[in-house]
Amino acid sequence: MATVSLNSGLILAAILFVIGFVGLITRRNLIVVLACIEIMLNAAGLAFVVAGARWGRADGQVMFLFVLAMAAAEVAVGLALAIRFRQALGRLDIDAADEMRG
């Protein structure tokens, strides 16, 4: 089985993370924002798995399972928030929720 080198794996993770982050600060749709957060979480998970594979340890994959569980919980809360958001403001534009101005 072809092994992925540590560097290329980490570079892929970094690229995914940056994509997620850029999406997070540029997109205004709440669903897309949640998706971007998922991308960033998975980027971090990928970094764990790659690093674990490099040293031949299971820790990285265990950590990824934690990240997965956490992401599931986050999505559950996030989608519930999205429903309430929609009910309260009538749309899903996060810039609409700026009532907490200084």
Next chain:
Amino acid sequence: MMHLLWLIPALPLAGFVLLTLLNRRLSRTAAAVIGAGSVGLAALVAIAVSASFMLSPPAGHHFHQVLWTWFDTGGLRPQVAFYLDAMTVVFILVITFVGFLIHLYSTEFMEHDEGFTRFFMYMNLFVASMLVLVLADNLLLLYLGWEGVGMCSYFLIAFWQKDAQNVYCGRKAFIITRIGDTALIVGLFLLFTHYHTLAIQPLMHAVGQAPAGAAVVVAAAWLLLGGAVGKSAQLPLQTWLPDAMAGPTPVSALIHAATMVTAGVYLIARTHVLYTAAPDVRLAVAIIGTVTLLYAGFSAFAQKDIKRSLAYSTVSQIGYMFLALGVAGWDAGIFHFMTHAFFKALLFLGAGVVIEALADEHDIFKMGGLRRELPVVFWTFTIGAASLAALPLVTAGYYSKDLIISTSLGSVDGSAWLWAGAVAGALLTGIYSFRLVFLVFFGEQKTPVTRRPRWRMQTPLVVLAVLSVIGGFVWLPEWMGGWKPFEQFLSTALPTTDAGGWAFGLGEATILEVVSLTGIAVAYLLWMRRRAATAVFAARPAPDALERYWRAGWGFDWLYEHMFVIPVEWFAHVARNDLVEPVVKGIASLNVLAWRGLSASQNGLLRLYIAVAGAGLAVIIAVVVLR
């Protein structure tokens, strides 16, 4: 039994905590049971501990109980520890027992007051603080109790806080005693920097080794005296006590007569080694005491308000205690503290009944003829007044005051001047105490009685009246057989008084009997037989002016107003645009600018927050990676 010592202050403190936590959820009955019960239990424990102390005295006649180390910093390592010796036994017995009687009285006295629970909360905290003060084994813990009682005193003077005048009186008491407290804490700093400990017994031992008249000892003695003068309302810091009568009457009885105001006496007696090593300061104590007892005697004589008269009388009697301490009659001072606590608490509680019975009437010239209406109060109040006036042989006040007067002449530090002052004070005491009795209880009735005391208010009066009589029989003079268990008991804690063994001529020895009876007779003549003539004489311009001068406490309030308050206010007014002002205002406007900037950044845009957080993260990573 003695290991239960810690319970004595802990019980009232627990009462305070319970009352504070449950405050509004408690019924009045429950609050009364907790408030009075905690002090009653403390009194029982105090009696048990004291009995065990007397029956099987511990080694060295003192018992030391260390609870925990308070803190440990910079060489200062005070412990929360209690020290029990013969003098402390006297104090804790008086505080808990008289305190319990006053709490019992309050359960009826305050029954219609909306702040019932709050009242007992403060009272319990006060008793706990006072017990900490007298039990403390180091000066810092003593100071904690000292400030605790001062704080409770403030709360309780201003207890009826809806009236601005009461709050003003509370503030006045707090600020004036604070002057003394500042001197005391500076004294503690001085002692610590020089002797590196604040534990009383090692400290006193170290002070005892110092050469007589060493500068640090003298300075510390002066500073501690400043604290004592403030707390015990002696000249020149006495002006707060008459105004402290704005509080409920049981407060006046407990705090401003029986216990807290004698804290100064306790402090000086506790640090008597310091004053033995500084004879000049001790002479100052005696002079302050003598001048104060005369000053307050005249003031008490001219008061119209029954409670203010008793307040000046308290100042005067504490003057006697100071005089005793000043002539090295340490045990005589403690003896007078004990008898004074009995009869002065009794007088205040009696006055409380009278004031309440006449629908809050304080003016003794509007009272009168209450002898038949309130017989229990009449008899007990008269016994208290007789004890205050030192009616010979049958009252406690006679034995303690006689001891002080003979000590002031017979002690090696005594002098004829101090003695003459004390004797003149005794004459005044006889006049003003029986002036109250004759004006309040005899003559024609001027105000109808609307409320009569029940058992909870009458029992403390009777018990205190009994104590005001028998409390003196524990120290009889030589010519009555010289039975002195009290002196023997105290001699394990304090050096005994060398009173010259009453080796005076008949004239000096019987002087107190003569002047006290004379004082009572003068009061009888002025306010019983020739009351109308007295009123006419008092209305003439010269006596009237003098009386008003004395009634105003010799104008000390006026003097302090013009010496300190008005100049300070004037200076504050003039200096309101000084150099400090722009600095302070600059800091304020800087803060306003920063607030504007920061609140502008809070624009509610989530994406901006994320971007800024991301940028910050990038900077941190860059710094870590590139370093």
